Amino acid sequence: MKGTVSLTDIYAKYHEQVKFIPIYIREAHPVDGWWFGGNLFTKKLMKTFAPKVAMDVHDPQTIEQRRQVAGTCEASLSYGVRTYVDEMDDAVNKSYAAWPTRLYLIDIDGVVVYAAGLGPYDFHPSKLEKAIENYL
Amino acid sequence: MMATKIVDKKTAATWQEEYDTHAPKVGDIAPDFSLLDANGQNPVRLSEFRQQKPVALIFGSFT
Numbered sequence: 001m002k003g004t005v006s007l008t009d010i011y012a013k014y015h016e017q018v019k020f021i022p023i024y025i026r027e028a029h030p031v032d033g034w035w036f037g038g039n040l041f042t043k044k045l046m047k048t049f050a051p052k053v054a055m056d057v058h059d060p061q062t063i064e065q066r067r068q069v070a071g072t073c074e075a076s077l078s079y080g081v082r083t084y085v086d087e088m089d090d091a092v093n094k095s096y097a098a099w100p101t102r103l104y105l106i107d108i109d110g111v112v113v114y115a116a117g118l119g120p121y122d123f124h125p126s127k128l129e130k131a132i133e134n135y136l
Numbered sequence: 137m138m139a140t141k142i143v144d145k146k147t148a149a150t151w152q153e154e155y156d157t158h159a160p161k162v163g164d165i166a167p168d169f170s171l172l173d174a175n176g177q178n179p180v181r182l183s184e185f186r187q188q189k190p191v192a193l194i195f196g197s198f199t
Contacts, residue, residue, distance in 0.1 A: 096195065097155035100148075105193075
């Protein structure tokens with residue numbers, strides 16, 4: 001889409017100056033949760049606007065299952081960036097209120113300089129890019 | 137486990153409201169953490185990048 005920027009683009013542009021840490025957290029729309037695949041409209045919507053999003057994943061019940069899905073996700077999205085996996089207590093997810101998706105930029109003093117609003121509505125890689133530009 | 141099982145829009149909003157209250161805002165120290173990758177290896181700790189590099193955190197899942 002014209003004018004949009006992807007996380008892959010941002011990573012390619014800034015990975016030497018910024019450490020990127022993708023974190024796989026609890027599934028957003030698993031088959032056994034708030035599933036979008038059972039509704040024809042949402043299914044079509046997701047396939048159109050988010051074709052790489054999986055529609056047939058169950059919420060992992062063990063850390064091994066979670067790592068397996070995270071690995072499949074990492075390979076599918078082809079970011080080329082190592083993905084880290086939240087533990088089953090969802091500790092990191094909870095401390096950043098990250099579900100279903102969220103972006104942050106942390107400066108070299110460990111201070112938050114960009115905190116996106118709640119996902120998915122405020123998931124805008126372009127805002128993260130702007131924050132990186134402003135910080136650097 | 138999560139305090140609220142998310143099964144619809146309402147439970148999603150409840151979960152987000154519950155945890156967003158305590159989530160770090162601009163100007164706050166980012167909560168430290170240590171995690172492993174998808175192979176259960178290569179530990180990373182957020183604080184190891186202090187005085188080294190800024191860090192972009194990208195949270196998400198497969199669905």
